[in-house]
Amino acid sequence: MCGRYAASRRPEDLAGIFEIEKWDAEETLAPDYNVAPTKEVYAVLDRPVKDAQSPRPVRQLRRLKWGLVPSWAKTPEGGARMINARAETVHEKPSYRRAFTSRRCIIPADGYYEWVTGAAERDLEVEGRRKRPRKQPYFVTPADGSVFAMAGLYEFWRDRTLPDEHPLAWWATCSVITTEAETAPLAVAPADGPRALADIHPRMPLMLTPDRWDGWLDPAGTDPDALRGLLAPPPAGLMRAFPVSTAVSNVRNNGPELLKELEGPEEGTLF
Numbered sequence: 001m002c003g004r005y006a007a008s009r010r011p012e013d014l015a016g017i018f019e020i021e022k023w024d025a026e027e028t029l030a031p032d033y034n035v036a037p038t039k040e041v042y043a044v045l046d047r048p049v050k051d052a053q054s055p056r057p058v059r060q061l062r063r064l065k066w067g068l069v070p071s072w073a074k075t076p077e078g079g080a081r082m083i084n085a086r087a088e089t090v091h092e093k094p095s096y097r098r099a100f101t102s103r104r105c106i107i108p109a110d111g112y113y114e115w116v117t118g119a120a121e122r123d124l125e126v127e128g129r130r131k132r133p134r135k136q137p138y139f140v141t142p143a144d145g146s147v148f149a150m151a152g153l154y155e156f157w158r159d160r161t162l163p164d165e166h167p168l169a170w171w172a173t174c175s176v177i178t179t180e181a182e183t184a185p186l187a188v189a190p191a192d193g194p195r196a197l198a199d200i201h202p203r204m205p206l207m208l209t210p211d212r213w214d215g216w217l218d219p220a221g222t223d224p225d226a227l228r229g230l231l232a233p234p235p236a237g238l239m240r241a242f243p244v245s246t247a248v249s250n251v252r253n254n255g256p257e258l259l260k261e262l263e264g265p266e267e268g269t270l271f
Contacts, residue, residue: 002176002205005112023061034254037083045105046217068175069157087179087231091224099153101222107152111141114201136265143187143240150205151177179206184236
């Protein structure tokens with residue numbers, strides 16, 4: 001799954017990486033090292049600009065709320081639960097299938113966090129002792145330092161309780177697509193810890209390599225079978241993972257120190 005990630009790149013940098021044509025400097029987000037559901041995040045999407053003379057799609061950097069609210073939803077209350085869509089079923093689930101064929105985006109990140117229960121804690125669980133497992137967080141990121149481009153979907157939801165001119169009348173929301181975690185060895189693995197992403201968690205955000213960005217973002221692409229082909233897992237061996245402080249487990253903590261690589265898992269969280 002993807003329940004927390006880091007996004008510290010400036011919009012100027014993202015504009016160069018993704019060839020952004022339009023972004024509003026007034027919508028700049030501060031670097032976020034502990035992005036959690038319901039927060040506003042950057043998303044890259046191709047969409048015509050309102051009131052523009054040409055109807056052609058324009059590549060934009062937009063702010064969206066993480067937690068998708070389908071356009072047909074009566075209330076936005078379920079958005080916080082819809083942060084992830086499974087690549088295997090996204091084309092058929094009622095909450096996602098319309099966005100899958102018409103509103104796709106890329107959610108840029110530095111990488112994502114995932115937690116693994118320490119071996120010692122798992123042993124206690126096996127023995128039936130009621131001790132809450134202490135989980136060690138790992139940060140997963142491209143080994144070459146490139147952007148982690150997560151496949152995503154976005155939607156617009158109209159709050160009918162507000163007048164058209166109200167600034168909150170429309171909600172723009174998104175969801176991250178996930179896939180089965182890689183079982184192949186990591187490009188760089190911690191000395192004392194997981195050797196593959198599947199050792200950390202059975203799911204992972206689906207990273208799109210640059211050769212798939214245009215096809216994924218193109219709103220003219222509406223054939224579900226062709227789109228599903230773009231959701232094939234990326235080549236193995238592109239990622240690295242390393243242990244980070246358990247401070248990231250508290251969403252109130254937010255700073256570059258959360259990305260500091262530890263020499264090994266923290267005491268009491270041995271893998």
